[in-house]
Amino acid sequence: MFSTDYRLEIKKRDWLLMVRLFGEIDHHSAVSMREELDRIILKERPRRLVLDLSCIEFMDSAGLGLLMGRYRLMREIGGVLAITRPNERVLRILHLAGMERFIEIDGKA
Amino acid sequence: MDNRNCKRYRDEINKMELTLPAISVNEGMARAAVAAFCAQLSPSPTDLADIKCAVSEAVTNCIVHAYKHKKGNFYITVNLYSDKTVRIEVLDKGCGIADVRRAREPLFTTDAAGERSGMxxxxxxxxxxxxxxxxxxxxxTLVVLTKRLGRKTAEEE
Structure with missing residues (x-):
């Protein structure tokens, strides 16, 4: 009941990879989310990865670590990471960490 | 100890104590339980989300840093007061923090390999x-989190 289940939905178009995340991002879920995302990134090697956070109901600072890590991985493979549609709560924590300074954050899908 | 400092006109209206093993699945459990308990003060969705996030952070620290994924329990005590104040204690009997001031600095982490944000x-x-x-x-380590519900945060003002 309280397990932090999550789900990913993946769409690919040419060099663009869209991943919509569902559920809660905390330290518990971030571990497997990270593994799954990295596997997809390294397989598809997109030039642009867009993480759609519109269906994330909860995120704490573990989510910041997760996003920073994917930002670094995308840079390593010569691509960029963008975040789209975070809710107000998620946006607040992104701003607290100043993530908008190096990751593109967009309100639209 | 803390009660001496707060001679406010308020009464404790309810109290919850919770002991959980320091395993990561209990991060979600702890924040959900605290949020459910605080609901009787009719918090705004923002206040409730703030509390959930703060509890999640404190509990994650117990699991990741205090016990370093080894066996142990963490202890949560929540007090609700008549002036809509919530006081949450998160206690662990883990390794402790060598330099609390440094640990509280933004972006400071002792576990860079673990993709911690230090936030x-x-x-x-x-x-x-x-x-x-x-x-x-x-x-x-004992972490005490206090919030008076219905107040605007610095950001919102």
Whole structure:
């Protein structure tokens, strides 16, 4: 009941990879989310990865670590990471960490 | 100890104590339980989300840093007061923090390999009204989070 289940939905178009995340991002879920995302990134090697956070109901600072890590991985493979549609709560924590300074954050899908 | 400092006109209206093993699945359990308990003060969705996030951070610290994924329990006490103040204690009997002031700095982390953001205490500080951290190396850490519901945060004002 309280397990932090999550789900990913993946769409690919040419060099663009869209991943919509569902559920809660905390330290518990971030571990497997990270593994799954990295596997997809390294397989598809997109030039642009867009993480759609519109269906994330909860995120704490573990989510910041997760996003920073994917930002670094995308840079390593010569691509960029963008975040789209975070809710107000998620946006607040992104701003607290100043993530908008190096990751593109967009309100639209 | 803390009660001496707060001679406010308020009464404790309810109290919850919760002991959980320091395993990561209990991060979600702990924040859900605290949020459910606080619901009787009719918090705004923002207040409730702030509390959930702060509790999640404190509990994650117990699991990741205090016990370093080894066996142990963490202890949560929540007090609700008549003036709509919520006081949450998160206690562990883990390794303790050598330098609390440094640990509270934004982006500070002792576990860079683990993709930690180093933002845990910063989140607790920003999302609650008050954060106190007392720690003794080898003994454990006590984090006290306080928030008066219905108040605007610095950001919203």
């Amino acid at each position: 845990g205490f910063t989140v607790m500080e920003n999302f609650m009204d008050r954060l106190t951290v007392s720690s003794r190396e080898g003994k454990g």
